[in-house]
Amino acid sequence: MNTDTTLAPRNRLAGETSAYLQQHAGDPVHWHPWGEAAFAEAHRLDRPILLSVGYASCHWCHVMARESFADPATAAAVNEGFIAIKVDREERPDIDGLYQQALQLLRRGNGGWPLTVFLSPQGVPFYGGTYFPREASGGQSALRDVLASVSTVWTERRADLARQDEALIAALSAALPQPTGSPLDPSVQEEAIQQLAVAFDARHGGFGGAPKFPHPTDLDFLLQLDSDIGTPSPRAMALESLRHIAEGGLFDQLGGGFFRYSVDPAWNIPHFEKMLCDSAMLLPLYADAWRASGEALFRRAAELTVDWALREMRSDDGLFCSALAADDANGREGGTYLWEASALRDVLTPVEWDLCAAHWGLIDPPGFEGKFWHLRVSRPVEKLATMLGQPADAVQAVIDEARSRLLVRRDERGRAAHDGKTPTAWNALMVSALAHAGAVLGRSDWLAAARTTFDALRAARWREDIDGADRLQSLPGIDGFLDDHAFLLDAALTLHETAPHDGDLGFAARLAEVMLLRFEDDARGGFFFTAHDALPLFHRSKPALDAATPGGNGVAARALIRLARRTGNTRYVNAAERCVRLFAATVRADPASHTRLLMAARWLDEGR
Template identity: 45%
Template sequence: MNRLAGMTSPYLLQHADNPVDWWSWSEEAFAEARRRDVPVLLSVGYSSCHWCHVMAHESFEDQATADDMNAHFVSVKVDREERPDVDAVYMEAVQAATGQGGWPMTVFLTPDAEPFYFGTYFPPDPRHGMPSFRQVLQGVHQAWAERRGEVDEVAGKITRDLAGRELSYGDDRVPGEQELAQALLGLTREYDPQRGGFGGAPKFPPSMVLEFLLRHHARTGAEGALQMAVDTCERMARGGLYDQLGGGFARYSVDRDWTVPHFEKMLYDNALLCRVYAHLWRATGSELARRVALETADFMVRELRTPEGGFASALDADSDDGTGRTVEGAYYVWTPAQLREVLGDDDAELAARYFGVTEEGTFEEGASVLQLPQLDEVFDAGRIDGVRERLLAARSARPAPGRDDKVVAAWNGLAIAALAETGAYFDRPDLTEAAVAAGDLLVRLHLDEQARIARTSRDGRAGANAGVLEDYADVAEGFLALASVTGEGVWLEFAGLLLDHVRARFADPESGALYDTASDAERLIRRPQDPTDNAAPSGWSAAAGALLSYSAHTGSAAHRTAAERALGVVKALGPRVPRFIGWGLAVAEALMDGPREIAVVGPALDDPATAALHRTALLGTAPGAVVAVGTPESDEFPLLAGRPLVQGEAAAYVCRDFTCDAPTTDPAHLRTTLSD
């Protein structure tokens, strides 16, 4: 076993028995490189990454390759999910140098952490114009030994170039109608009207953009925005991207038609999409959206929940195919023969038509990814349910994909928001209870006495890595959702503590721009800063949203100002690259709508009239509306102050832009008010 044996990251532990003398990212590793006067070989990946597993098996488990690495380098292994700051800094260098990026990421550094040679996956033998990994090792070692001055010059230039790539922030004016309309027009141009979604292959679920489209429609009535959201959600849910047996979404589709997924299942994707489909149901009443939201929530609780009450990061794409081979998608795909083995001839024929399983297959080796193709045939719902149950039971007997069971604070914040709202919308208190339990875990294990967040935990033990901006922002978002759903003001209080750190430690005091790492975090060759969404909302946009919601709850002008200053970047980027700043656009929609502040007061939280008004408030589609519920005597929510019952009955008060409507005791009237 090497030094990684004591780590908490499942990805690092996967390499603990490599013959490579791995180090974790640490000052000690770079000190060793200086002592030996050798380069640092930085390898970055994550546990559910297919090509990370491939390169590990081909190269890092190979003794001859390990001997080369150990002789000429200090090799450092990083889990990008534990250290997104390290990943972001060097991925920026890889993309700038090569025009592309991905994982595994392979970067060679000087002992001062300056990069000078880059790549991603390298094969064990020369292939398709790519050198073998050992050829790369030998070439870098030779350059270091024989052309050291040239290497140092290249490393210094790259580092200076990275340091000079500071974000041009522009002004801090918030986006208005013009920018939001331009963003919608840009999305319309990139929309795929035949298949849904945006752009070509590979096609990723556009979760944050869908939230913007739903909010824009709710505020403006733009039917085109709603139609793009409806069609995209239907095509994703009918395609192979969605697990038609067990619920939940895969990472992305390798094709434009959502047919063949990259089979890894990530917590953040499923949390975001669960919330999108719940919001789509809220806007349209779609039965498909209701089913997918609930099935995705159930998937997260069933397959990703940890014994401590948090949610694991991911399920692998690869698993044993039953013959000892590790194969991508083996757990999920079916052949006609496998259907017949489980279901018998008649039901297998039915299942093949219903799920689109063919003799030719839609995946590899004649297997098919289950889908729900549009068919004219009418199927017996009871029979289909029985078929699905039998197939799911048979699949559960297959070797399961591995699970990365580390708990990432940010992604748990996203899951908390999704489960809290889904539980409230669909009268599933078990889902809300799961959200509360995850919130309790974050407070108990991830927050210290100063409310600073640990990025990860595993097996009830907090990791050593400090939280980044997305951790503070997404957890605050989750806590604010819990406050609105449960009526427990302590969640609002915790959100405020986290947002105090955002304002004090992550914001530029001059411009209001936000950084991904805190002012007192470990110094890297540059301080990462990226307002654009990736697979999840950027920390920048997520912080703007949480700051705005908190200001609506509390009336804090300082938090609203911070949110507005952060949204200046959306004004600049929204019209130009709307696909990559969808959450920022969604937050801008909330700002344009107020956001609305809804206070529900009643004699008790379990009073039926109070509960009816509370549910109506939560189901309102006004973008970014905040909800507080309690008794007139409650001091947990500032929105409840001075809000009496109306003639002894529960009442709802709706305010925005410093103007309040007359209170109402009628849920139907409240519903109408929130749709105006």
């Protein structure tokens, strides 16, 4: 092994614009941003690369930073044996997505953040995990022990690592979808419904256990079926889940908007970061749930969510910021949102306290660390109104007044830190959400907000290239990925359908042409996540899995079908059909994880 130690002893993140990278600019670790310089240094020194991927609002990223990356002894071990690269996953979703996929193959388990992966100088990962503590505990190895083991393997077992690299690349290539030529038949949709029914939590709503995510694409799929057939029926699963989520701690009962996920199956205590994409995905579902049921709970959840987005997430340029941190200014998880009973009593009148304490569970034992309350609906307004013999509207009015004053008091404590990034894909999701929910709930102001953000995206991110070709940026200076194009195309069509302006369809057609030109696989169908002319990674993926946000291929296919219906251009529907056929076997293998593609297949059948 080359023992040259001429690596410049400095952290190279100070000039980066990412809030996450800036958070690490003072670390004693000699971080590089992702780029050719870091890989050239790894080649020159014959060192493995420590790749750390996270984001500014990530609680466990901050924990690992405090424990390890700010620790001089751990930093010295990193600096002596590795080239360290720090990546913001919201800035480079292509890097994050690829190495998350690779980690799942290497470890036969789930990924997450912080993502901690060790690479060869060629960029191929050979070992990794997520959060590693400073000291070994709970079956987790300490980061310094991992560093030592990886250094030993790198020095003594290089031939084994080379063989593993070849096997990993082969496995990733084998995971790419292969065209079968056969379409998806309606039975696959029924299989998806059955999968979700098996995973459905009949007691608390949602799917699976803790940690529990809201699964918005699954809920949307069930709600769009508009069916009460089956036990439980698709509509019942969707409405019951949305009801529990809106009443639980995953929803911010004072400020609106949704947290990332719940640490318990009953939605009581969330992981306290708030990300724009989560609320953007859930907002239109609550509008549709209100339309399907007429329940005031659903409308109120939608209204409070939009209020939150416009109040706390809107930047001066009309775009929406990406996230709010889980930790408060003192590094305390959830500190922005947690209450002691005495602090609540100081703000509320006796009547308000009596109602709100019953409504939000303040008369129950504290749910966070045994001493703090995180507000959730313990007793619904309708139940309290019946108990008190009062009209539900009167009880709700008292609670709403209390909510307003508690929110003011909470803001005085300081809001959670913003990540000021404004990703195109997530802003496009919010445009679609505002436009759809605004139309369903009759809110012209939401339609206007959607238009403002859409126009801001076009002004800030749509560019004429020097060769005359249009290009879309994901963030300033970063070329757009598939999700940016597909989600913005979907947003343009939703806005055109709800509050049309001249030029909407023309722009949608131009955007579709760019997406087809730069991302479609002409030979096999479907869309790559990165553009044909992007700087290559060691593997190029075609994402279809619906997760916190829907898979880009499913969104692209659905948007192209919608555009074909509006314009009559068969090229768009043909591309959508190639895409759906390409992923047919993938969808059949796990239909509930690919509901956007299932919807696209249904739309194609309806158009025949």
